[in-house]
Amino acid sequence: xxxxxxxxxxxxxxxxxxxxxKFLIASGRLNSGDELPxxxxxxxxxxxxxxTVARAYRELETAGIVEKxxxxxxxxxxxxxxxxRRERVKILAERIDTLLAEAIHMxxxxxxxxxxxxxxHNAIQSARNEE
Amino acid sequence: MLDSIPSSASPIVEIxxxxxxxxxxxxxxxxxxxxPRGGVFGLIGGNGAGKTTLIKHILGMLKAQQGSVxxxxxxxxxxxxxxxxxxxxxxxxxxxxxxxxxGELIRYTQAFFPNWDESYxxxxxxxxxxxxxxxxxxxxxxxxxxxxxxxxxAHRPELLVLDEPSSGLDPVVRRDILGAIIRTIADxxxxxxFSSHLLDEVExxxxxxxxxxxxxIMLTASMEEIKEQHRRVTLRFEQTLDRPPELVGALSSTGxxxxxxxxxxxxxxxxxxxxxxxxxxxxxxxxLTLDEIFISHIL
Numbered sequence: 120x121x122x123x124x125x126x127x128x129x130x131x132x133x134x135x136x137x138x139x140x141k142f143l144i145a146s147g148r149l150n151s152g153d154e155l156p157x158x159x160x161x162x163x164x165x166x167x168x169x170x171t172v173a174r175a176y177r178e179l180e181t182a183g184i185v186e187k188x189x190x191x192x193x194x195x196x197x198x199x200x201x202x203x204r205r206e207r208v209k210i211l212a213e214r215i216d217t218l219l220a221e222a223i224h225m226x227x228x229x230x231x232x233x234x235x236x237x238x239x240h241n242a243i244q245s246a247r248n249e250e
Numbered sequence: 251m252l253d254s255i256p257s258s259a260s261p262i263v264e265i266x267x268x269x270x271x272x273x274x275x276x277x278x279x280x281x282x283x284x285x286p287r288g289g290v291f292g293l294i295g296g297n298g299a300g301k302t303t304l305i306k307h308i309l310g311m312l313k314a315q316q317g318s319v320x321x322x323x324x325x326x327x328x329x330x331x332x333x334x335x336x337x338x339x340x341x342x343x344x345x346x347x348x349x350x351x352x353g354e355l356i357r358y359t360q361a362f363f364p365n366w367d368e369s370y371x372x373x374x375x376x377x378x379x380x381x382x383x384x385x386x387x388x389x390x391x392x393x394x395x396x397x398x399x400x401x402x403x404a405h406r407p408e409l410l411v412l413d414e415p416s417s418g419l420d421p422v423v424r425r426d427i428l429g430a431i432i433r434t435i436a437d438x439x440x441x442x443x444f445s446s447h448l449l450d451e452v453e454x455x456x457x458x459x460x461x462x463x464x465x466x467i468m469l470t471a472s473m474e475e476i477k478e479q480h481r482r483v484t485l486r487f488e489q490t491l492d493r494p495p496e497l498v499g500a501l502s503s504t505g506x507x508x509x510x511x512x513x514x515x516x517x518x519x520x521x522x523x524x525x526x527x528x529x530x531x532x533x534x535x536x537x538l539t540l541d542e543i544f545i546s547h548i549l
Contacts, residue, residue, distance in 0.1 A: 126450040129537030131477050159436045166428045167454045168290060168473075169436050 120149065120156060124165050132167055136175035141184060144195055145207040155185060155193045182206075260323065262287045262409055262441050263308055268317035270303055270465075277303040279465040280317070285443055285458075290435055292456030292473075293445040294544055300465040301445040302342070305413045308443070309339060321409070335363060338407035342414035344398040346386050352397055353382035356404075363405035371404035378426065392423040399430055410434050412444035416451060424451070431455050453540040463548045473540075480543045481518050484511045485530040497524045502546040513538065513546035 122139045124132055143149040155161070158176065162169040176193055179185040184206065186196050222232045263285035270278040278300050285291045295301050306312040307319045310326030310333060319326060326333040346355060356375070360366040375382070378396035389397060395415070402410065412431070416424045428451060431442050446452050452459060453473070460470040469476070480501075487508050494503040494510040499521040503512045514521050522532055538546075 124454070126453045126539060129477075129482075129539045129542070131474070131537070132454065159432075162432050162436070163429055166425060166432065168457060169432060170289065170457055 120161075122161075122165060124167060133171045133174040133178070136161075136165075136167075136172060137178050140175070140179060141206055142210060144184065145210050149195050151195050151197045153195045155195070157192075259287050261285055262322060263443065264318075264320040264323075265304075265307070266318045268304075268307060268314055268319060270307070270312065270315055277465050278307075281462075281465060281467055282317075283460060283467055283470065285441065287441055288435070288439055289457035290431060290442045290444070290455050292452035292459045293443065293462060294447065294449060294452055294459060294540075295445070295462035296447065296548065299462045301462055302413055303465075304462065305411060305443075305445060308411065309337065310334065335365075335405075336408045338402035338405065338410045340395075340398045340402045340412045340415050342417045344394050346394065346398055346401075348385070348387035350386050351382065352380050352384050352386065352389075355386060355397060355401060356382075359401040359404075365405045367404055367406055370406065371400060374400045374403060392419055395419055395423055396426060399427060403430055403434065406437070406440075408440060410440070410442045410444075412442065414445055414447070416446060416448050424448075428455055449540040449544055459540070461544060461547050468547045476540070476543060477537065479516055480538045480546070481514050482511060482534075482536050482538050482542070483514055483518055483521060483525075483532060484509060484534040485525050486533045487530050495528060497521055499524075502549055509533070513542065 120140075120143065122136060122143075124135055126132070130138075140149065140155070149155075155176065156164070158169050158172045162172045165172075176185065180187060180193070183196055185193050188194050219229075219232070222229070261284040263283070265281060265283045268278050268281045269276060281300070281304065283304075293301055293304070303312065307314060308321055308326065310321075310330050313327045321333045322336060324332045347358070350358065352375070356371055360368070360371070378393075378400060380393060380397055380400065384393075386394065386397065399415070402412075410431070412427070415427045419427070431444065432455060434440050434442055442455075444452075444456075456473050458470065458472050459476055461468040471479070484505075487510070490507045491510065494505060494512070497512060499514050499516055499518065500512040501515050503510055505511050512521070518535065525532060
């Protein structure tokens with residue numbers, strides 16, 4: 120599980136773990152039923168306090184994104200759940216907000232942004248088809 | 251295990267109104283501090299702030315001139331056997347007997363500690379790639395630090411004290427040290443006290459933090475509280491200002507012209523209201539790194 124921790128932008132470390140696990144799930148790199156690393160293992164891998172990992176896992180569990188099974192192990196919850204879909208929409212909405220803010224600063228209209236999105240989509244599709 | 255930290259049980263280190271003078275200069279000035287059992291306690295401060303002097307009192311290497319020091323409820327000067335046997339210690343200088351070989355250092359240190367864990371010592375020696383036959387004086391700075399860390403850890407101390415452990419070391423050895431801190435507290439009930447000026451390391455591993463400055467504790471709180479209670483708020487004023495106005499809840503401010511950035515302590519609502527009352531607009535509010543928080547408290 121690829122997680123990168125930085126202490127350079129002030130975001131609390133537990134929040135970075137939560138955000139990145141949500142991202143890995145939403146992008147399909149972690150699937151429902153996958154087991155997350157045990158707390159100690161992830162703490163040692165990321166060189167962060169085990170209590171911080173425990174807090175991140177608790178937040179993900181409260182949000183229904185992961186679940187503890189029996190006594191051991193934390194697993195990614197069912198992906199069909201509305202929560203996971205909501206999470207995907209939320210992540211994309213944040214990215215779109217950033218994109219729109221930049222477009223406004225650069226004086227690019229919403230219509231041109233939409234055209235550009237469609238163009239990039241077409242470019243990615245044709246690149247895929249050539250593979 | 252992991253949810254019970256910090257413990258409400260009696261603190262592992264309890265310092266009350268400790269003053270220490272070297273000549274006329276007070277290295278520690280009426281300092282009180284409690285380190286709870288379990289977890290990682292980060293002691294942060296600049297050079298000469300009093301970190302090492304404080305740690306020497308905890309180890310019983312200095313006697314309190316005024317005030318009191320208790321470790322495990324005992325006075326470390328009166329009862330060195332009852333305290334030092336339960337503490338693992340690594341100093342910035344990493345004083346080790348230069349004439350010994352690594353294997354001899356391990357056997358020599360083992361003799362002092364009834365709880366010495368031979369298989370753990372061997373596991374550490376192998377993972378640190380330390381040659382038993384190598385003389386201490388021929389070790390590189392990094393290998394010397396690893397040898398010091400091995401003998402501090404192998405008796406599985408209740409309290410691990412590290413004084414600027416990463417000072418002058420490369421990133422690979424620093425990883426070993428952070429890894430050792432994490433492994434130590436993952437064992438139930440163990441406590442790590444470490445001083446550092448490398449605040450990104452402290453932010454990664456500490457549960458609680460104390461900021462020491464001019465021999466006094468400026469702030470002590472959990473890392474979570476510290477991160478939540480400090481915000482950076484940037485204000486835009488209608489006119490160019492030479493100096494930022496004083497505002498309630500602000501610790502420090504920087505900036506120029508119309509934009510000034512404040513570091514706020516506590517709820518920012520009051521600060522925001524005060525700023526808006528004098529015609530400023532909030533243009534940005536963000537979280538702070540531990541570095542920025544530290545600087546705002548000592549300047």
